[in-house]
Amino acid sequence: QVQLVQSGAEVKKPGASVKVSCKASGYTFTSYGISWVRQAPGQGLEWMGWISAYNGNTNYAQKLQGRVTMTTDTSTSTAYMELRSLRSDDTAVYYCARDGHTVTTGNDYWGQGTLVTVSS
């Protein structure tokens, strides 16, 4: 069965970086992409970006351009999302989700979420 298992909760100081992992199993990793979506406490969903596990192409939300980098390791079927220069309003649950391999089309399987807390 398809599973996306994310790394554990993180606590970071403002200005630091965080890297969240998402290990996929149960499907051919390189036949799909991965999206990252975050949700601040009590707030709605925010689309952060997408990466193709097929060819490494990426698309990022404009507001995060320059601070976010999404990568994949096809040898371990793992996707990564790194967010730099963290601010308090980056505190959120971060989700990875399976997506299309050429463009983002929507997410049929999701990880369990990773809480990232940014606090001094």
Add this chain to the structure above:
Amino acid sequence: DIQMTQSPSSLSASVGDRVTITCQASQDISNYLNWYQQKPGKAPKLLIYDASNLETGVPSRFSGSGSGTDFTFTISSLQPEDIATYYCQQYDNLGTFGGGTKVEIK
């Protein structure tokens, strides 16, 4: 960026009621629209893709319609297990979510 305006932001209905949520895109997105359900503390779940196609395993009381800029999501007969927040998402240009609609039982 494409903006997605979802309404209402919350609603309260009785079991068995028909529930309708609308989503408006700031520009034509054809049928590139998904609907998700999110229960508290859980990841979202895809219900409808391509504006009107029911994801496998999703009950038939859920449906979607629309194209261009105006979309509708309907629960034909609200059940207690449908209590959740519902989100639309466009994927014509990147992947913007609407603000969400919290559905409660009256």
